[in-house]
Amino acid sequence: MRSTTAETTCAGLARALGEPLPGTAAVATAWLCLEQRGPWGHNALLQSHLDPDLGRELDRRASAHGVRVQLVRRPGPHADTGGPRQVLLGHSAPGGWLRERTVDDPAELLGLDFARIAAGRHDGWGEPADPVLLVCTNGRRDRCCAVLGRELVERVGEHRREAIWETTHTGGHRFAPAAVLLPTGYTYGRLTSHQVDSALAAAAAGKVSLDGLRGRSAWSRAGQAAEIAVRRELGEDHADALEVGAASETDEHTEVEVHHRDGRCWRVAVRAEELDPPRANSCGKDAVRPFALRARVIRR
Template identity: 40%
Template sequence: MVARAGRTRLWVLIEHPGPWPHSAPEGVLPSRLVDRIEAVTGHVRLVLIRRSRARTVERPRWVLAWSDGTRHWMREGTATGYDELADLPFDTCAAGIEPDTGLPCHTPLFAVCTHGKKDACCAELGRPIVSALSTIDGADVWECTHIGGDRFAANIVVLPDGLYFSRLGPESARAVVIEHRSGALSLDHLRGRAALSQPGQAAEHAVRSATGIVAVDALEYVSETPSAESVTIVELRIDSRTFRVAVRAGAPRPAFSHGCRSGGTVAWNDWIVDSLEELPIL
């Protein structure tokens, strides 16, 4: 599952108590709002969130979270209705410009996919995780719609960093959240950092695994250069150390059935690290 996080830099989270159909957020929010977000250029993802026991919402909460992998910000607010959210500055936010709208949010948000109409695994495996995380004092935990990777359920995305943690159970999810709140990443369940490309995600995971550097905020710089034979050269500075990693896509795996009751099939490739070297300090 390493390096399989869907590419996203701007996250648009909107509170909606459900029910969530298979198509959600489409078919739930006003079409003008959805169209506005879908028209934005860049890596943008719209996600519905809810508290597990909420049945109605008088003033829905919204969250805008952006990260390019090394920098990030998050803003939040409430609305009197969904229509007014279409006026949020999505275009400039997607470019990384933090708006004046709402209030800055410095507490990490943990979104757990429980979108059962999309894939039953997400509900069956995700909801026990929400219950387990609700016992952690101060953790901002929400259920959310599809965030990608049903076959890796249960899935958590941590914002504003855009970190995916997957193949979780109640106890491992608690450990991931507790570690993150203490400033550390759980590499065993880290699927990837959504702000980076998949080769970049593979490179970060490889460097952290090789060095044992797990500080959440240790990543300082990332650059990518295509090379011969579909190899991507990724340079990263992590904890003031610079590394060069050569990453390539492996051969496609055969399609296989996945999901608790979805009946769907999926095929994908692994990302292979050909080399990893630490560069000398100049």
């Protein structure tokens, strides 16, 4: 544990410098999660026991419509035993859904209509599923996710087994332990066991926990920061209470509209601020100056 929290690691340094979390979630309208046991490489869709041609084609078709493909596996031993695989399909905008299905051949997923999925249509595919948390544990991409993510999974996996999956890459290694909650796409960083319990309990009640929140994947990075700012100002925790609307650029910031389902609307100024000192955004990479998104509600 000591070596992964030292300031020489990307997560240790980002934590020590207090790098802000809002506006750092990966942008994805929807998620396709395929169970793939066994080892994962740096690019898991191409470097695992999954047929790399299938992984490449799934990624090509899905990403063309803003659907993100993840490999997942249950916590515990990772031997590839073959056999049927569980698949999760989720849409992350307000009013979204999560569906699950078991497939004998993952090539079946090439038959999905990703344009309709991105538009919020599941067309009866699979069965409704309860919320799940995908925790990034792929050590071939970053050692912070490997160590911190797996430590978290070991702590919570036993009593939350049906709700926890290990996953390949959620973005934001420097915020490890990092995780994505489906179906909402709300993404978290620097998670503790208590925060996992809070996030899953809130999701089961149709709410969102703000502790460690990085943003909702359905929105742009600026939209994520704007939504969180309004939530904090209102104390609003209903997951689907807010939607991000139009955005416009000025010389100094991005101005984002955030709408409440009760008809209220806010304009939020989101400013990108370059941070010092330079630091690696993933272990082993060159140091860069990251941007933090500072959001301020300017008018209702």
